[in-house]
Amino acid sequence: QVQLEESGGGLVQAWGSLSLSCAASGRHFSGNAMAWFRQATGKDREFVAGITWSRSSTTYADFVKGRFTISRKNVKSTIYLQMNALKPEDTAVYFCAAGPLVAETPNSFLRATYWGQGTKVTVSS
Numbered sequence: 001q002v003q004l005e006e007s008g009g010g011l012v013q014a015w016g017s018l019s020l021s022c023a024a025s026g027r028h029f030s031g032n033a034m035a036w037f038r039q040a041t042g043k044d045r046e047f048v049a050g051i052t053w054s055r056s057s058t059t060y061a062d063f064v065k066g067r068f069t070i071s072r073k074n075v076k077s078t079i080y081l082q083m084n085a086l087k088p089e090d091t092a093v094y095f096c097a098a099g100p101l102v103a104e105t106p107n108s109f110l111r112a113t114y115w116g117q118g119t120k121v122t123v124s125s
Contacts, residue, residue, distance in 0.1 A: 001026050002025070003025045003114075004098060005096075006020060006116045007023075007119060008119060010122070011123075012086055014125050016086050018083045019080060020036070020080065020083070022080075022116055023077065024078070034051055034110075035047060035050035035070075036048040036049050036096060036097075038095065040091060047109055048064055049064060049070040049081060050104075050110060052101055053074075059109055060106065067083065068084070079096065088123045093120050098110075098113060099113035
């Protein structure tokens with residue numbers, strides 16, 4: 001079993017920055033990608049950014065391009081999400097996911113096998 005644990009959420013003012021991290025532990029998982037999703041109150045969960053383990057290639061949703069950066073540290077099996085120029089509409093619970101890569105597109109990046117518990121991000125106007 002693989003456990004994913006997110007950290008780094010909190011309250012920030014609009015145009016501020018936050019950094020999230022997701023640490024994977026447990027047995028090695030067969031999937032080759034990890035990603036961040038988010039879910040705002042009353043809305044569906046949506047893809048934010050993903051990264052492949054083999055080449056560290058990245059994929060972003062259009063609404064975060066130029067503002068968010070996903071990265072990883074292989075040794076520690078950890079991924080990060082640096083979020084800059086935050087907007088109130090970025091307010092959501094952010095989840096980390098891991099699994100097999102499907103395609104390097106925002107609509108179907110990976111087939112999530114494991115999920116973290118989520119970390120809340122609140123952006124005030």
